Structures are given as structure tokens and as C-alpha cells.
Amino acid sequence: xxxxxxxxxxxxxxxxxxxxxxxxxxxxxxxxxxxxxxxxxxxxxxxxxxxxxxxxxxxxxxxxxxxxxxxxxxxxxxxxxxxxxxxxxxxxxxxxxxxxxxxxxxxxxxxxxxxxxxxxxxxxxxxxxxxxxxxxxxxxxxxxxxxxxxxxxxxxxxxxxxxxxxxxxxxxxxxxxxxxxxxxxxxxxxxxxxxxxxxxxxxxxxxxxxxxxxxxxxxxxxxxxxxxxxxxxxxxxxxxxxxxxxxxxxxxxxxxxxxxxxxxxxxxxxxxxxxxxxxxxxxxxxxxxxxxxxxxxxxxxxxxxxxxxxxxxxxxxxxxxxxxxxxxxxxxxxxxxxxxxxxxxxxxxxxxxxxxxxxxxxxxxxxxxxxxxxxxxxxxxxxxxxxxxxxxxxxxxxxxxxxxxxxxxxxxxxxxxxxxxxxxxxxxxxxxxxxxxxxxxxxxxxxxxxxxxxxxxxxxxxxxxxxxxxxxxxxxxxxxxxxxxxxxxxxxxxxxxxxxxxxxxxxxxxxxxxxxxxxxxxxxxxxxxxxxxxxxxxxxxxxxxxxxxxxxxxxxxxxxxxxxxxxxxxxxxxxxxxxxxxxxxxxxxxxxxxxxxxxxxxxxxxxxxxxxxxxxxxxxxxxxxxxxxxxxxxxxxxxxxxxxxxxxxxxxxxxxxxxxxxxxxxxxxx
Amino acid sequence: xxxxxxxxxxxxxxxxxxxxxxxxxxxxxxxxxxxxxxxxxxxxxxxxxxxxxxxxxxxxxxxxxxxxxxxxxxxxxxxxxxxxxxxxxxxxxxxxxxxxxxxxxxxxxxxxxxxxxxxxxxxxxxxxxxxxxxxxxxxxxxxxxxxxxxxxxxxxxxxxxxxxxxxxxxxxxx
Numbered sequence: 001x002x003x004x005x006x007x008x009x010x011x012x013x014x015x016x017x018x019x020x021x022x023x024x025x026x027x028x029x030x031x032x033x034x035x036x037x038x039x040x041x042x043x044x045x046x047x048x049x050x051x052x053x054x055x056x057x058x059x060x061x062x063x064x065x066x067x068x069x070x071x072x073x074x075x076x077x078x079x080x081x082x083x084x085x086x087x088x089x090x091x092x093x094x095x096x097x098x099x100x101x102x103x104x105x106x107x108x109x110x111x112x113x114x115x116x117x118x119x120x121x122x123x124x125x126x127x128x129x130x131x132x133x134x135x136x137x138x139x140x141x142x143x144x145x146x147x148x149x150x151x152x153x154x155x156x157x158x159x160x161x162x163x164x165x166x167x168x169x170x171x172x173x174x175x176x177x178x179x180x181x182x183x184x185x186x187x188x189x190x191x192x193x194x195x196x197x198x199x200x201x202x203x204x205x206x207x208x209x210x211x212x213x214x215x216x217x218x219x220x221x222x223x224x225x226x227x228x229x230x231x232x233x234x235x236x237x238x239x240x241x242x243x244x245x246x247x248x249x250x251x252x253x254x255x256x257x258x259x260x261x262x263x264x265x266x267x268x269x270x271x272x273x274x275x276x277x278x279x280x281x282x283x284x285x286x287x288x289x290x291x292x293x294x295x296x297x298x299x300x301x302x303x304x305x306x307x308x309x310x311x312x313x314x315x316x317x318x319x320x321x322x323x324x325x326x327x328x329x330x331x332x333x334x335x336x337x338x339x340x341x342x343x344x345x346x347x348x349x350x351x352x353x354x355x356x357x358x359x360x361x362x363x364x365x366x367x368x369x370x371x372x373x374x375x376x377x378x379x380x381x382x383x384x385x386x387x388x389x390x391x392x393x394x395x396x397x398x399x400x401x402x403x404x405x406x407x408x409x410x411x412x413x414x415x416x417x418x419x420x421x422x423x424x425x426x427x428x429x430x431x432x433x434x435x436x437x438x439x440x441x442x443x444x445x446x447x448x449x450x451x452x453x454x455x456x457x458x459x460x461x462x463x464x465x466x467x468x469x470x471x472x473x474x475x476x477x478x479x480x481x482x483x484x485x486x487x488x489x490x491x492x493x494x495x496x497x498x499x500x501x502x503x504x505x506x507x508x509x510x511x512x513x514x515x516x517x518x519x520x521x522x523x524x525x526x527x528x529x530x531x532x533x534x535x536x537x538x539x540x541x542x543x544x545x546x547x548x549x550x551x552x553x554x555x556x557x558x559x560x561x562x563x564x565x566x567x568x569x570x571x572x573x574x575x576x577x578x579x580x581x582x583x584x585x586x587x588x589x590x591x592x593x594x595x596x597x598x599x600x601x602x603x604x605x606x607x608x609x610x611x612x613x614x615x616x617x618x619x620x621x622x623x624x625x626x627x628x629x630x631x632x633x634x635x636x637x638x639x640x641x642x643x644x645x646x647x648x649x650x651x652x653x654x655x656x657x658x659x660x661x662x663x664x665x666x667x668x669x670x
Numbered sequence: 671x672x673x674x675x676x677x678x679x680x681x682x683x684x685x686x687x688x689x690x691x692x693x694x695x696x697x698x699x700x701x702x703x704x705x706x707x708x709x710x711x712x713x714x715x716x717x718x719x720x721x722x723x724x725x726x727x728x729x730x731x732x733x734x735x736x737x738x739x740x741x742x743x744x745x746x747x748x749x750x751x752x753x754x755x756x757x758x759x760x761x762x763x764x765x766x767x768x769x770x771x772x773x774x775x776x777x778x779x780x781x782x783x784x785x786x787x788x789x790x791x792x793x794x795x796x797x798x799x800x801x802x803x804x805x806x807x808x809x810x811x812x813x814x815x816x817x818x819x820x821x822x823x824x825x826x827x828x829x830x831x832x833x834x835x836x837x838x839x840x841x842x843x844x
Contacts, residue, residue, distance in 0.1 A: 189792035191785060192767075229771055229789070237774065375781070382777050393773050404773075405816055408780040412810035416782030416803065 028131055035094050037129055044087035046128070051289035052121055052261065053077075054270070055086050070277060070285075072220070073269040075105045078114055093121055109267065116141030117267055120260035120290065135256070144263055151194045151225070153179035153259045154252075158283070159195070160244040160310050160430050161235045162328075163475050165518040170239075171480050172464060173306040173430065175280045177287070178228050178245070179259060191229040196262050198223050198282040200272040214274040221272035221282060223265040236328050238390060243326040244429055246310065249319055250291055258290040276302065280309040294319070301437055301670075305463050307430040307473070314431035325425045329390065330526075333383035335423045336376070344377050351381040352525055355388070358403045366406060375414040382407055388526065427606065433473020434641050434669040436463040442646070442665020444488070448541045449548075449657060455488040457509075457663055467517060467601060468609040468636040469669075470644065477561075477571055477601065479517035484536075486510040508550065510538040519573055519601070521563040530573055532557040540581065544656040545591060545621075551583030557597055569603035577615055591621040593628075607644075610635035619654070628654025642669045760842075761824045764793045769820035776814050782807035794831060795842030805830060805837055 029037055043049055054070045069076070069083045076082075078096045082089035096103075096114025104111050115122055119138055126133035138144055157178040164170040177196040200219040213219050235241045250258070265286060270277060281304040284296040299312040314320050327335065337348055351372065354365045372378055385404050386393065392400045442457040462483035465474045490505040513536045520528040534555040540546050559575030577597040582590045595617035603609045612633045619626040631651040638644035649662045768775050771786050778784025783803040791799035806813060806827075813826050831837050 189785075189789040191771075191789040192792055227767075227770075229767065233770055233774075379781060382780070386773055386777065390773070401816070404776075405814075408776055408814065409811055411780040412782075412807050416807060417784075419783065 029129060031098055034129060035091050038090060038094055038125065039087075041128060043125065043128055044090040048124055048289070048292040049090060049121075050086060051285065051292065052124060052264075053082075053086055053089060054268075054285060054289070070270050071268045072271055073106070073267065075107070075109065075117075076264075076268045078103075078118075090125075093118060094125060097122055097125075105267065110143060112143065112267075113141070116144050118264050119144055120257055120264050123257060123260060144260075147263055148259055151179050151259055152181045153194075153255050155180045156248045156250055156255055156258055156287075158246045158248060158287075158310070158313055159231070160246070160306060161231075162242040162244070162428070162430075163478060163480065164235075164239050164241050165478075165480075165516065165520075170241075171516060172482075174235075175283055175306045175309060176231060177262075177283055179225075179255075179262070180247075191227070191232060193228045194225050195228040195231045196223060196225045196283075196286075197231065198279045198286075200274075201269075214272070217271040217273050217277070219272040220269045221277070221279075222269045223262065223282075223286075225262065225266075232326070236326060237386065238394065240328040240330040240387065240390075242328050242331060242425075242428065244310070244431075245324040245326060246313060246320045246431075247322040247324070248287075248313070249321045254291040258287065261286055261290045276304055278304055278306075280304055280306040284309055284312070303437070303462050305436045307433055307464075308436055310430045311433075311435070320431075323429060323431070325423065325429070327423045327425065329383065330387045331423060331425075332420065333380060333387045336380040336383055336420065339421070340376060340380065344374055347372060347374060347377045348380050348384075351377065352384050355381065355385060355403065356524075359399055362399075362403065362406075365403070369406060369410045372410070373414065375411070375417055378407065378411045378414060379417055382411060384525065427472050428475060430473050432641070433465070434470050434638070436465065436669070437461070438469070438667055438669050440646070440665055440667040442663045444661055444663030444665075446659065446661035448650075448652065448659035448661055449543050453491050453493060455490045457486070457488050457665060459484065459486040461485070461512075466634075467519075467611050468634050468646070469667075470636075470638040470641055471603060471606045471609065472641065477519040479515065479519075481512050481515040484510075484512040484515065486512075507539065507548070508537075510536065512536040519561040519571060521571075522560040528561075530559055530561040530575065532575065532577075538581075540583070540585075540591075541652065541657040541659065542591075546583070546585040549583055549585045551581040551585070551591075553579065553581050555579040559597070569605075571599075571601040571603075573599045573601075575599075577617070579617075589621070591619065593617040593619055607638040607641075608636070619656075626655055628652065628657070630654075636667065643667065644669075758828075760793060760795070761828050764790060764827065765820045765824040767793060768823055772820065778803070779806035779814060780810055790827075791841070794827070796837070796840045798840045801836050801840040805834060 027034070038044070050067070053076075055067045056070060058066055058068050060066065066084065067086050071077075071083070074083075077089055077092075079085065079088040079092035082092065093114060099114060102111035102113050103117070105117075116138065119141070122137070123133050126137075135148075138148075157180055159176050159178055161170070161174040161176070163173045176198075178190070179194045179196060180190060181193050198221055200214065200221050209218075232243070236243055270282060272278065281297065281300070284300075288294050288296055294316065296309070296312045296316065299315070300308055314323075337345065340348060350368075354361065354368060358365055372381075382404075385400070385407060389397070389400045389404075393404065438459075438461040440457070440459045443454065444457055445454045461481060464480045464482060465478060466481055467477065467479040486509045488507050488509045490507065492504045512534060515532075515534040515536070517530075517532040519530050520526075522528055522530070532555070534553070536553055537550055538553050540549050540551050555577065557575040557577035559573060561571060561573040563571050575597045576594070578592065578594045580590055580592050595615055597613065597615045599611065599613040601609065601611040610633065613631070615630045617628055617630065619628065629652070632649060634646065634648040636644045636646040644667045645665070646667055647662070647664045649660070651660045652658055767786075767789060771789075774784070775786045775790070778786045781803075783800060787803040787806065788799045791802045794802065796802050809830070813823050818826070831841050
């Protein structure tokens with residue numbers, strides 16, 4: 001029944017539109033000559049045409065060159081060979097503009113004419129052909145017109161959603177685009193604007209398949225648009241991630257073309273590559289296609305890290321007009337409580353304590369609540385409930401909902417709140433951060449088994465930020481490293497005949513495929529765990545097992561972090577650490593170390609950070625349970641946000657592997 | 671033997687940490703709009719059609735994505751036999767907004783102002799969000815009785831827009 005109703009409505013609607021449609025504008029060039037003119041103008045090789053089709057130049061193994069689109073859905077091409085042939089696609093598209101027949105599309109998309117499916121191509125081609133296209137040319141395109149009029153875009157903002165440790169796909173951050181209905185002003189309700197998001201359509205929950213598909217293009221990526229408030233709710237409130245908004249300086253014509261191209265992208269899907277062709281990359285290609293003067297993706301290295309795309313946008317002269325900060329729910333709570341005086345703060349402490357015990361003592365809380373007369377204290381307490389129990393509230397947990405209702409009703413009896421003063425926040429804006437690609441060169445000396453000499457260190461890290469790198473532009477105490485390769489070149493020792501090394505001896509010391517360290521402070525308000533995870537490979541220094549053998553390694557640790565208020569910049573963490581090495585030399589078995597770990601991190605200034613880490617471990621692979629200690633430190637001082645000087649050291653004390661190493665040098669970011 | 675047992679133990683700890691991470695991540699991977707949407711969506715009864723009542727009573731589904739495939743379901747301001755058709759288009763927008771942002775809307779209403787009140791004022795065409803905020807705070811318990819779903823809240827708001835003198839002066843009539 002519903003189906004027939006739908007059809008009926010569709011037919012009625014389409015007919016109404018068809019009747020009211022205006023006469024198509026008369027062409028200057030005859031229809032038949034348009035294709036010839038386009039080819040004569042070589043529009044098939046025009047950079048804008050290639051960008052609109054998301055074409056890229058590719059090389060065959062024989063040295064040949066051909067064009068291929070990143071887009072993989074056949075709906076996105078009019079010509080059957082359109083994906084590999086920009087010229088055939090151009091001809092078919094131009095001819096298609098005058099074909100009133102709707103094309104049948106896949107994925108239960110409604111049928112569309114070529115013109116209604118590709119308004120951005122239409123606008124670009126017709127303007128180049130001297131035909132003066134106009135928005136009214138699309139009056140027969142009911143769906144597109146509806147989309148365009150609902151979005152009503154006047155300007156565009158690029159939004160960066162900060163790093164989030166709770167989820168592997170967001171440890172590098174995320175970007176999306178917002179189509180603003182009016183020029184951003186304090187009164188304008190941007191929550192009702194439309195956000196444009198590109199994301200992988202994931203198909204598996206298996207972590208290994210997920211990683212494989214994510215890295216090697218196993219998922220499809222698609223664009224979607226939704227009200228911005230969905231995204232604010234998801235990132236700001238649900239995940240407690242800060243949002244950074246970059247307003248772009250684009251002409252009205254460019255904004256209109258972005259809307260048209262976003263509409264086209266609704267028919268597209270791409271292969272999603274977590275590290276290259278990801279959310280941030282595709283957002284830039286969409287911007288570039290609509291505003292051809294922009295050169296954004298060419299500024300990026302092979303790997304695309306969301307913060308790097310923000311820097312590419314920010315560093316384009318005149319492109320960003322304003323940077324705005326949208327604090328997460330957690331930040332709002334922290335800020336509200338920071339604004340309270342001592343007396344108010346003790347009231348808040350009483351309330352938060354009661355809130356945590358609400359399951360057992362709701363009656364006591366109900367009795368106490370009316371005595372709280374301070375709206376500021378109540379406002380902070382309400383933010384606390386949302387920040388602490390947001391997920392429970394989302395899943396409609398009855399006890400928390402009742403608790404919140406008590407607070408809400410009590411709050412509504414008090415005075416109207418003053419608007420929250422702006423949160424002073426400058427230090428974590430992503431455009432201020434150091435480049436995510438880092439390489440370093442240093443000199444060191446080592447007394448670890450078989451390395452009794454000097455060496456030169458060369459390391460390269462593809463992303464992102466270590467715990468001693470300059471903290472501006474990154475969340476406090478964060479550490480996310482991806483593909484960090486550390487190599488040493490040991491000095492030649494021509495005089496020592498006993499030494500095996502007559503020539504310089506390069507060696508891969510360690511490979512960190514991924515290392516994530518999450519040091520979220522533990523407190524009674526938010527009792528968070530801290531943890532650490534590392535997977536990769538490293539050289540062993542164990543005289544019993546093997547000296548200088550490369551082994552696979554995985555390390556996990558969990559514990560607590562303490563950030564004392566009294567000492568500025570200090571972080572102390574205690575964890576239980578387990579490390580597993582696997583290598584051929586171990587005879588198919590594995591070696592393991594477990595033990596307590598303690599770390600101290602001191603941030604002297606945002607550009608000068610030192611971290612010490614000590615581990616007492618027991619080696620589980622040995623029959624007589626060898627006890628040992630490992631102590632390491634790393635300190636980095638960065639006079640400029642793109643380079644730093646470092647000193648690092650390592651000290652191991654164990655019956656089978658003792659020694660020290662110290663190293664100093666230069667680290668460069670780009 | 672002991673060696674491999676220990677090794678297995680460590681591996682187990684590592685794997686379970688990963689699995690736990692994965693579980694959370696699996697749970698989180700669905701974007702919020704999909705989580706709110708629940709399984710499936712269809713043509714809505716009224717207005718924007720953003721809200722569809724699900725199979726279980728009281729379950730509300732929100733369709734937010736306006737990708738081309740789902741765009742139709744939101745496109746028509748029609749009146750059919752479905753419930754909630756008494757609410758005009760403006761109200762459908764408000765109901766969708768309240769549904770998605772309920773926790774924050776309630777908090778802002780209890781405080782008497784806030785960003786979500788501004789957005790609602792925008793939807794209702796109110797020239798002064800403070801008037802709406804003051805009204806929502808004053809009648810908080812009427813609007814946000816725990817029994818009220820987003821539609822009921824909207825209905826009551828629309829009623830106030832018509833009857834309350836201050837609101838009537840500030841907002842466009844629905």
C-alpha cells in the first residue's frame with residue numbers, strides 16, 4: 001500500500017514540476033555542433049573536467065600513461081568506458097544533457113536525466129562553451145532543486161574533528177565540510193546547516209579484515225550530507241572531541257558549484273584507503289573540482305593525514321577567513337567548573353559525588369537538590385551528568401534519565417543562565433601543529449651487546465606525534481605514531497681485529513608499525529584507564545637468545561595516570577606492561593617480559609618536553625626467571641615548530657642483556 | 671611448556687585488549703545518525719518525513735542522511751493517514767531536531783538559553799531566542815514531561831507559539 005502511495009506521490013510531484021517548468025534557454029551554438037566545439041577547445045583535457053570526473057594520470061608498467069577515475073560506481077559515468085576515457089565521457093555527457101530520458105541507476109537511487117545527475121559538469125561545460133548556464137536550467141530536476149534549496153549554501157566551512165583514541169579510525173582525526181546557509185554570524189544557527197561527510201562503508205567487524213580492507217582499499221567510500229547537528233552531537237557530545245572550524249573565502253559562483261558537485265558525488269563511490277584516499281583527501285578533491293583555482297592535494301605527501309589537509313587549506317593565501325573552536329562537552333564541563341569560586345566548587349564536588357552514588361542514594365539527592373540555589377553550580381553539574389553518562393543517556397538508561405530529570409526540573413526553577421564565556425583555546429588548533437611526517441638524524445654511542453661503539457642514527461616517521469614533540473596543535477599528552485622506522489649505521493672499526501665490523505654497518509633497529517599511548521588522567525570525576533599499545537619489530541640484545549636478531553614485537557600496557565594540579569606540566573603514570581617477541585631464532589616460540597612500568601613526563605613548555613620511563617620486568621621464557629630493568633628517556637626542545645633537538649637514552653640491566661646507549665640529534669617535521 | 675603457557679597468556683592479554691578496543695569500535699563505527707535510525711527506514715507519513723515510528727512502540731527512528739538514495743523519503747510535504755500529520759512542516763523539522771539533540775535541548779531549556787534554543791528559534795522563525803528560552807524554562811515540566819516524545823514536545827511548543835502573547839509576537843505562526 002505504502003509503495004503505491006509512494007508511486008502516486010512521485011508521479012503527482014514530477015508532473016506538477018513538469019508543468020511548471022520554464023522553457024529551456026535557447027542555445028547559442030547548435031546542439032549538434034557543441035561536441036565539436038568542446039573537442040576543438042580540448043575540454044576533455046581541461047584540468048577542471050578531469051577534476052570533476054576525479055581522473056588521475058596513471059602509468060602502466062610498460063611506461064605508458066593513461067587516465068583513470070578514482071570513482072568506481074558506474075552511475076558516475078555516462079559513457080560505458082567513461083572511467084578510463086575522459087574524452088568519451090565528455091562526448092556522452094554533452095549529448096546526454098539534451099536527452100530527456102532518465103537513466104536507471106543502481107543502489108535503489110531514483111532515475112535521473114544526465115543533466116539532473118551532473119549539474120556541476122553541466123555548468124562547467126556550458127560556461128566554457130559560451131552558453132551562459134543558469135540555475136533555472138535545472139528547473140525540471142526536482143530532486144536536485146530540492147537538495148539545493150534545502151542546503152541554501154552561501155559559504156563553506158571545513159571542520160576538523162579532533163583526535164579520538166577510543167576508535168582506530170579516528171586516532172588521526174577527521175574532517176568534514178559544512179555548507180553554511182548564511183554568512184556565519186553569532187545569531188546564525190549553524191546547527192541547522194548541512195554537513196558533507198565522506199566515510200568508508202565498512203562491512204566487517206573482524207579487526208584483521210578491517211585493518212586489511214581499510215589499508216588496501218577493500219571498503220567503498222561514499223559521500224553523505226546531513227544536518228550539522230548530527231555531527232556535533234556525534235563528535236562534540238558523544239565522543240567528547242573538540243571541533244575546529246575553518247571558514248573559507250570562496251566566491252558565490254564557487255559555492256554554488258560546490259553544492260552542484262556534492263550533489264553529483266551522491267551518485268559516486270570510491271575505493272577507500274585509510275592512509276591515502278581517505279575522508280580528508282576526498283574532501284579536498286571535491287573542493288578542488290568545484291573551485292579549480294585551488295591547489296590543495298598537490299601540497300600533500302603521499303600519505304594523507306587529516307591535520308595535514310587542514311594545514312594545506314590554512315596555508316593557501318587568503319583562503320581561510322576565520323578559525324573557530326567548538327568545545328566538546330567535556331571541555332564545557334571543565335570550563336564551567338574552572339569559572340566557579342571556592343565555595344561554589346565545593347558545592348559542585350558534593351553534587352558530583354552524589355551523582356556518582358545516585359543508584360543507591362537517589363532519595364538523599366532529591367532531598368539535597370532543592371538546597372542548591374546557585375545556577376552556575378547546577379549548570380556545571382548538568383554538564384557533568386552529560387559528560388559522564390552520555391552513553392547511558394543515549395541508550396535511555398532509566399536511572400540516569402531519572403537522575404537528570406531531577407536536576408533539570410530543579411535547574412528550571414533557578415535564574416536564566418548567562419551565556420558561557422568563550423573558552424580561551426588556542427593551543428590545540430590543528431593548523432598550528434608541526435607537520436606529521438618526521439625524520440631525524442643523530443649521533444649516538446652504545447654499550448649494548450655487540451654494539452660497543454658509536455653510530456649514526458637515521459629515522460623516519462610517517463605520522464603523527466610523539467609524547468615529546470611540540471605539543472601545540474595536538475591534544476595534551478598524546479602519542480600516536482605510525483610507521484616509525486629507526487635505523488642505525490654503526491661505525492667501522494678497522495683497528496679492532498676482533499670486531500666483526502670492518503665497514504660501516506647499517507641496521508634497522510626498530511620498526512613501529514603503530515604505537516598509541518593514551519594518558520588520560522584518572523580522577524574521581526572521570527575514572528579513566530590509561531593504556532599503551534605497540535606493534536612492530538625490533539632488534540634483540542639478549543645474549544642468551546640472540547644478539548642482534550630482528551623479532552616481531554607487540555607491547556600492551558594498562559594503568560593509571562596522575563596529573564597533579566600543584567606542579568605545572570607534570571604527568572605521572574603507572575602501568576602493568578607486557579611485551580611479546582616472536583622470531584625465528586626463538587625456535588618457533590616466543591619470548592615474553594612482564595612487569596610494572598612507571599613514567600614521568602614533564603612539559604617544561606609546549607616546545608620542551610622530557611619523558612622518563614622505567615620498567616622492572618621478569619623474562620618469562622627463561623627457566624630461571626631472569627629479572628631485569630629497563631630505563632629510557634627522551635627529551636626534545638623545538639626552537640621552531642618544524643624542527644627540534646633531542647637527547648635520548650636507554651639503560652638496560654639484566655643478566656643476559658645489559659648496557660647503555662645515548663644519542664642526540666635533530667628532528668625535522670614536514 | 672611453561673614458556674609457551676606464558677607466551678599464550680601475554681598473547682591473550684594483547685588480543686583481548688585489541689578485541690575490547692574492537693568491540694567498542696564496532697559499536698562506535700556506526701555513525702550516530704544510523705544508530706538513531708535503527709534498522710531500516712521508509713517513507714515518512716508527514717512533512718519532512720524525518721521521523722518514522724519503528725516496529726516497537728515508543729521507538730523513534732530518525733532518517734538524516736540526504737544522500738541521493740534516501741532523499742526521496744524526506745522530500746514530500748504530504749498528508750496521509752499516518753499519525754503526527756497535524757504537525758506542519760516547521761514542526762516536523764523541530765521534532766527531528768529535538769529527537770536528535772534531546773539531551774542538550776532539555777539542558778538548554780532548563781537553563782533558559784543555549785545554542786539548541788537558538789536553533790529552535792530559527793526553525794520557528796522567532797526573532798528573539800530569549801523569549802522562547804524563557805518560555806521553555808518556565809514551562810519546563812510541561813514540555814519535557816518524561817512521558818513526552820519529540821512529537822508531543824513539539825506539539826506543545828507549537829501550541830504555545832499560538833497562545834502565548836510574547837511568543838506570538840516574537841515568532842511566526844506555525
